[in-house]
Amino acid sequence: MLLPRGVPEAGRLAAFNALVRGDRATVCRAAEVPLLDQVDLLWANGWQPDDVLHHTRVALADAKQRRLVPDLVAADRAGRSTQAIDPRWQQQLDDAGLGDAQARRGWLARWSAREGLEGAQLVLAVLAVVETLRVPPLDFLLPPPGRPDQPLASAASAPDRADPVLVRVRRLLAKAESTEFEAEAATYTAKAQELITRHAIDAALLAANRGRNGEAPTMIRVRVDPPYADIKNVLLNVVAAATRCRVVVLGQVSMTAVMGTASDLAAVEALYTSLLVQGQHALAETARSAPPGARTRSASYRSAFWLAYADRLGERLREVTDHVVAGSTDSDRLLPALQSQADALDAWVTERFGTLGTSPVRGGWDAAGWTQGRLAGDTAKLATGDLRPTRRAIG
Known part of the structure; x- marks a missing residue:
């Protein structure tokens, strides 16, 4: 050097x-x-x-x-x-x-x-x-130039971006980002989560019918930028958990590894990006008319906002997932199939990363920020009957 x-x-x-x-x-x-x-x-x-x-x-x-x-x-x-x-x-x-x-x-x-x-x-x-550029090594997700035989983190192929379900999910999330109406954004987001959950259920049942464990686990890396990177990782973990995936934060490099099936990972990446954009928009709205130094511009307020936003979204996403699973007509086979996939994924993560720990989330506490964050994530009801299209077409 x-x-x-x-x-x-x-x-x-x-x-x-x-x-x-x-x-x-x-x-x-x-x-x-x-x-x-x-x-x-x-x-x-x-x-x-x-x-x-x-x-x-x-x-x-x-x-x-x-x-x-x-x-x-x-x-x-x-x-x-x-x-x-x-x-x-x-x-x-x-x-x-x-x-x-x-x-x-x-x-x-x-x-x-x-x-x-x-x-x-x-x-x-x-x-x-x-x-x-002196950084720790990462898992191989693509073969580098000139090394086509380089072993990868998983042999599973990347999700097909032409998959009709994933195409619909991306369209719904794009609409959620673009609309100015909070309830409408939540409806689009809930419908996207419902679609990908049904997609995962169909895949799990198909694998069970064939006597298999389903798709092999694979990995992606998601960029998580400052400021408030640790709290944004909380949001990513919430989305991943609701989509049957696992998260490992990669220290020193502003990236997080997410593990799951290829289809679920595509949904996690799209949903996290959409919710991050929506959260940033909601936070910007609260500070738009505030003067410099105002409470809504403080680090404590923003930290509390992001934590509350992630907390409420976690509740909403779990409600959607639980509702779809409960509505399955083949729950006797579905729950063991999903558990088998979860066990296989946990074993794969442990093999790659060993014993994992947790770290505290830094940031201050602000009651107003928490309240506004909950409001930003708490809008449309999530029962199937409430997921009907609004005046803008869904799908």
């Missing part, structure tokens, strides 16, 4: 001073290889382009440093033009809006010139990025 760990402080300072005295071209030539080596190590440790770009957006406070990372990933991509790349990996690269690097050499000098950095500022920016 530029300034290797394990070298005495005096040696590190001497290496830093030598880099600072070099001109821009010299520093960039020296830095390109260790930066690309660091990215190669990330791919070998289970990271994906989306993971790296998200982590650095959150972890790097300096905008110039953040803009270095897409150029770095683009340079890595340019050096792998002849390697086999998984289509899902390639899709992440295509969607990322990467820099214009066409080769593994020369890209850092163009970035530094564009950002107006040289000397100590340039060296410190590069070192900050290198340090930020």
Whole structure:
């Protein structure tokens, strides 16, 4: 690396001073290889382009440093033009809006010139990025470039985005996000949860009929951004639990692992995103007319709001799930089938992560924030008869 760990402080300072005295071209030539080596190590440790770009957006406070990372990933991509790349990996690269690097050499000098950095500022920016990319390994969810035989966290395939049930769920949640009417948003959300629960019941009964345990567990990683990341993880856990999934928070990287069947995971990701958007909208409305420093803008108020919002939504989602399960015409076989799937998932999670613990949720307490959070999550009734379409078509 530029300034290797394990070298005495005096040696590190001497290496830093030598880099600072070099001109821009010299520093960039020296830095390109260790930066690309660091990215190669990330791919070998289970990271994906989306993971790296998200982590650095959150972890790097300096905008110039953040803009270095897409150029770095683009340079890595340019050096792998002849390697086999998984289509899902390639899709992440295509969607990322990467820099214009066409080769593994020369890209850092163009970035530094564009950002107006040289000397100590340039060296410190590069070192900050290198340090930020020193992160723990993750589970392999996609094979990295050039390694098609890399073992993955699960052999289960990703959910088919053309699955008609999941398409309907996404449409309902999109409507829930876009409507200005709270009761209407809750109706759409409840209907989406009802659909995915019925979908899971059908799959469990089909597997039971065939003498199988159902879909093999698999895993996704969900980005959970600050502020209030620990409380947003509470909301994610609430959604996952109501959708028969398990959650493990990944420390240091602003991501959370969610385990379950492929279809349930697709529903969790969509539902969590929708509820997060709706919660942010409701919180923004309470603060829209409040002056700076007002109670509704305080950290205690917002923490209490998010906790109450998650608490009430947990109740509502459980009501929907319990109602659908209770309405099954084949409950004698359904409950053992669902329990068998839950046991298999718990065993899989334990095998991957060992014994798990819990951590306290940080934040203050505010009675008004709690009340507003409950109100934001407490709207439409959830009995089947109350899930009829409003004036906007459902489905």
